[in-house]
Amino acid sequence: MNLLKISTANLKEKKLNSFLSALLLTLGIGMISLLLLLNKQLDEQFRRNIRGIDMVVGAKGSPLQLILSSIYQIDAPTGNVPLSEVNALKKNPFIKNVIPLSMGDNYQGFRIVGTTSKYPDHFQAKISSGKLFDQSMEVTMGSKVANTLGLKLGDTFASSHGLDAAGDKHGEKKYKVVGIFEATGSVVDQLILTSLSSVWDIHEHTEDQNKEAVEENPEHPESMAEPHEDEKQVTSALIQFRNPMGLIMIPRQINENTSMQAALPSIEINRLFSLLGIGIETLRGLAIIIIVIAGVSVFISLYNSLKERKYEMALMLSMGATRTKLFFMLLMEGIMLSIIGYVTGIIFSRIGLFIFSKAAEQDFHYSLKEFSLLPEEIYLFIAALVIGLLAAALPSLGIYKLNISRTLAEE
């Protein structure tokens, strides 16, 4: 028998009250923890892929869409731009690197991106087996693609048109796997990379065949390819500047003088996060309110049970218990509820992240898989303890005012 045992027994005695208090704490802490996890991991994912890319050029439209489609491969492309205009940028003295991208096809939901060897170089993707694509219709795939689809070197597959697996098949020409990248933790993991010429080859063929169908359906992404023009086109290009001056000069030049638009990833992503931020702030506010209610619930539950247990307390005091000892006994009930609420909250946030990650993986092929304790969550633990302590201490102070004789005589 010790104080801990008595406290535990008291919590068990009031199962529903304890459950309610712990549930509210769980909910509040789980929400905050989940938000912290999501915020951190989304932020990391976004920033990791943005690194080193100063600007993206592509067809005019939403700059955010251009960024999302070209860097993160999660939105539809804005359209196509002539390769000649993209190549012209290479001559600009402010520009260090131009990485053209050509998108529009997929295999089993994984995007096939036509590009140059600079693209994997940029993400520091190393070949784990085979080689980098070289000839037309050769592909090198990201580690996740290879793992998920179970494709090996030498396998061939036919791509589908569009960005999801349901598109028409380009049945005649087949891609051949010539290499697989090591896992990089970047967007490359979920892509099938090929040369620009593969994309042109495959579309020249289909475009001839489907020309009529395409023209009837202007909504179809193919219409943006302007198939009657002979000029070679790409979807967008990732640009690196030689120095920060480029940031000031180039975007305006491009927007004013070419058919392309320039989008700056840092600005667009900050905009995206500030939009998300409103939602996150609201949820966080809600979570804090829930935690405060949890504190109130602990307070009320202990206050009521202390009123009921007044005689019990007087009895223990008459047996030689000190008031401080009983005070700690009552505090412990609050602290135990805090700890239970915290631990279950953290567990639930991990489960939540797991479910969210499953969904994100299905839709965007992004996975969020860091379940370790965040430093912020240690502060969260301290906050939970403080709330439990405060909520328990306020009613428990009554123990110091308890009149033993009167309480024992009253009943």
Place this chain on the structure above:
Amino acid sequence: MIVSKNLQFSYSSQKHFHFPDISCGNKETLLILGQSGKGKTTLLHLLALLLRPESGEIFIAENNVTTLTSSQITNVRAKNIGIIYQRAHFAGSLSVMDNILLPNYFAGQKQDKEKAQYLAEQLGFADHLAKKTNQLSQGEQQRVSIARSLMNNPNVILADEPTSSLDDNNCQKVIELLKKQSALIGASLVVVTHDQRLKDEFSNQVFL
């Protein structure tokens, strides 16, 4: 052994008590009889050191305890006094066994489960040790509180109306057990009551 001299206590200027002197040696018993409002419970609380007298002295095991500090008093009470209340009260969330062990714990002594078991057998509730106290009948509860009061081998056992909520049968049983057990550990037994059924059970009597 417990002795009181010239005890006085008042709740207010109108409600003033002057108690007769009391003396109860080891292994002896004393019955304090009095009608409601005569200060029976007040006297018991004074003897139990739950209240401080306005004047007068109390000796427990030949030590004057009226001059002690409150933490010393708590200690004396924990080790030397076993109290049985009119209605048995317990820590409701704990089992019967744990309730009996509470005095050991709060007095800072070893928690003697064997003794608890032995007392439970002697007092006839050994089957109920794992139950919660509110699952027991009044008579059983009063017997549990007797066991609890004996756990620290106190020098004095004070009982406040221990039989008033019991029927004749249980009343007889409880008072016999109380006398027997306190004699076994050599304690003084002081019973405060208005229960006339107990009149014939005690040779030493004081009237308030």
